[in-house]
Amino acid sequence: MKTPTLSKSGLIPLLLVCAALPVQAALRFDGVNDHVTFGVAPALGTTNLTIECWFKREGAGAATSTGTGGVNGIPLVTKGRAESEAGATNMNYFTGISTNNLVMADFEDRNNGLNHPITGLGAAGSNSWQHVAVTYQQSGTNGTWITYLNGLADRTNTFTGANTLVTTPEGASLQHAALGSALLTTGAAAGFF
Numbered sequence: 001m002k003t004p005t006l007s008k009s010g011l012i013p014l015l016l017v018c019a020a021l022p023v024q025a026a027l028r029f030d031g032v033n034d035h036v037t038f039g040v041a042p043a044l045g046t047t048n049l050t051i052e053c054w055f056k057r058e059g060a061g062a063a064t065s066t067g068t069g070g071v072n073g074i075p076l077v078t079k080g081r082a083e084s085e086a087g088a089t090n091m092n093y094f095t096g097i098s099t100n101n102l103v104m105a106d107f108e109d110r111n112n113g114l115n116h117p118i119t120g121l122g123a124a125g126s127n128s129w130q131h132v133a134v135t136y137q138q139s140g141t142n143g144t145w146i147t148y149l150n151g152l153a154d155r156t157n158t159f160t161g162a163n164t165l166v167t168t169p170e171g172a173s174l175q176h177a178a179l180g181s182a183l184l185t186t187g188a189a190a191g192f193f
Contacts, residue, residue: 035178036178089174090113143168
């Protein structure tokens with residue numbers, strides 16, 4: 001190791017190496033109007049999906065509807081909400097928490113815009129970190145819609161036979177993708193985490 005020498009100014013050159021510690025961070029929404037939008041985000045539109053997030057619910061938030069035959073919930077991760085039953089204005093997916101703290105999700109199908117909600121059975125706690133995931137997988141004439149809470153399967157809906165052909169999520173939705181809210185094709189927000 002080289003011994004530092006005095007510079008002309010009489011100062012010893014010093015090299016500092018700082019290692020940054022990992023920072024744990026999260027988005028904090030006010031439950032009134034805060035949210036993140038990804039715009040139309042066509043790359044986030046899908047017909048087979050897995051959506052997951054960590055959340056810590058500290059307040060009531062504001063619920064919104066996914067439409068006729070759908071559910072009301074506080075949005076977590078969404079690509080749409082109730083707008084119309086016409087193709088690209090159909091909701092692609094909505095993942096949230098019901099007003100009584102159950103994991104819930106919904107999608108509108110691309111065949112006729114019908115809603116296909118699912119609500120879990122186990123309550124998500126408040127004031128502690130929770131993990132929620134939902135999956136919809138379609139294979140041939142079978143479709144499976146599952147909610148997970150903290151790594152455990154919570155509820156399963158299965159579609160079989162000809163019924164599956166009309167339960168494909170509207171992957172071409174022009175509604176905006178968002179965190180903490182649900183947006184229309186215009187970007188108008190409703191429901192807030």
